[in-house]
Amino acid sequence: MKKKVIILSLIIIILFTGFLIFKTVFSKNKDETVYEVVKAEKGNFELFVEEEGEVKSNNEISVYTSKALMVSKRYFELGDTVKKGELILTFDPTDKNTALRKVQEKKVTLEQKQRNYRNSSELVKVGGASKTETEDIAYEIKNLQLEIATLESDYRQYEDRIVSPVDGVISEMIADDNYRVNTDSPLFKITNIKDLSVKVDFTDYDAKNIKLGQKAIITSDALPEGETLTGVVTEIASTATKDESYNESKVEIEIKFSNLEIFLKPGNVVNVKVLYLEEVNVIKVPYTAVLDENGRFYVFVVDEKSQIVKKEVTVGSTDNNYYHIKTGISEKETLIKNADANLKNGEKVKTTTEAVKPGKEAKKNNQQGPPMM
Known part of the structure; x- marks a missing residue:
């Protein structure tokens, strides 16, 4: 019996000691919890959808020649930028000289x-030639005149050179040195670099937010570092295209450049x-500073006495960062950066601004988002 009492007493002592240790540690941890705080600041708020697109020309010109000439020299390559009037090709003059x-x-x-004809006409007057012979010569003259007109017209179609019709980029180049022209195919194609747009395929989910006239910000590795272009949404496709790779549909959006310096x-x-x-000049707070309690939103304000004031707020848009x-x-106003549902009105807390010493880090509340109640 004594043995049982002793064992029971020991168990009670161990449990009580454990309780005291737990209480001490818990109380100590609670006292040492340090909350990071932020200020409610005013700023601009932007929401956007983002995707990669491709620059397209709205004006591609195909350059032909009507004669099967031989190219003598080509001066530009595929992808080169050219100015209006710059020499692109010259032709071998042999064919043109033959026509001449x-x-x-x-x-x-x-x-x-x-x-x-003149001689025959004089002979007709003295009976030395028949009128029919003279008329035949006149007929031959008319035929020769028509034939010469045709040959001259044909000769004028022989070109010595081809110059660029616009400022642009050579998007296709078929002609080369010693190339015999195929008149059914263009010599080259050139795109007008002053009339460009961007074509972007957005998912249905993103496209639903896009409207005509919205501003677009355009960046590219092809631009000088730090340079940004702007544009405007000018066209939204009326139909979507199924993307079999991702089992989703996409909508093509066209954006015209606002600045093309x-x-x-x-x-x-x-x-x-x-x-x-x-939205311009609005109050923004970190996404993690807001507590969602069944559709009602709260933040924890820290007053000048380091006490918590739980305030209900009306939220607007979010980008999942703010x-x-x-x-x-x-x-x-000073807010707890990572909202803690366990905080109570009037509770005094330690914050980074009053507890962090040089060379030491504060222990921060580790919640990643607004807690759901």
């Missing part, structure tokens, strides 16, 4: 026929942010 000789030969023949080239890959919400706070707090 044909014209000249026919003109010599015409002069001979014209002399024969720095030229991109068709085919350049760009990053596009379409801003669908812009909340726009419409009502409930003022600019410069």
Whole structure:
């Protein structure tokens, strides 16, 4: 019996000692909890959807020649930037010279026929030639004149050179040195770099936020470091295209550049942010500073006595980094950065501003988002 009493007493002592240790440690940890605080600040609030797109030309010009000439020299390569009027190709003059000789030969023949006609007309007057012979010569002269006109027109179509019709980028180049032209195919294609747009495929989820006229911010590795272009949404496709790879559909959006002082080239890959919400000079707080309790939102304000004041707020938009706070707090109020549902009104807390010493780190509340109650 005594043995049982002793054992029971020992168990009671051990449990009581454990309770005292737990209470001491818990109380100590609670006292040592240090909360990081932030100020409610005013700033601009932007929401956007982001995707990669491709620069496209709205004006691609195909350059042909009507004659199967031989290219003598090509001066630009695929992808080169050219100015209006710059020399792109020259042609071997052999074919053109041959055409010119044909014209000249026919003109010599015409002069001979014209002399024969004059002589025959004089002979008709004295009975030395028949009227029919003279008329036949006149008929030959008319045919020669028509033939010469055709040959001259053909000769004018022989070009010595081809110059760029616009400022642009060569997007396709078929012609090369010693290339015999195929008149059914273009010599080259050139895109007008002053008339470019960006085509972007957004998912249905993102596209639902996009409207005509919205601002776009465009960046690219092809631009000088730090340079940014702006644009405007000008067209939204009326139909979506199924993307079999991801089992989702996408909508093509066209964006026209607002500033093109720095030229991109068709085919350049760009990053596009379409801003669908812009709010200026509004109160912003970190997303983690807001506590959601069944659809009602709260923040924990720290007053000048380091005491907690739990305030209900009206939230606006969020980008999952910050909340726009419409009502409930003022600019410069001090808030607990990571809202803790266990905090109570009037509770005194330690914060980073009053507890952190040089060379030491404060123990921070480790919640990652607004706790759900």
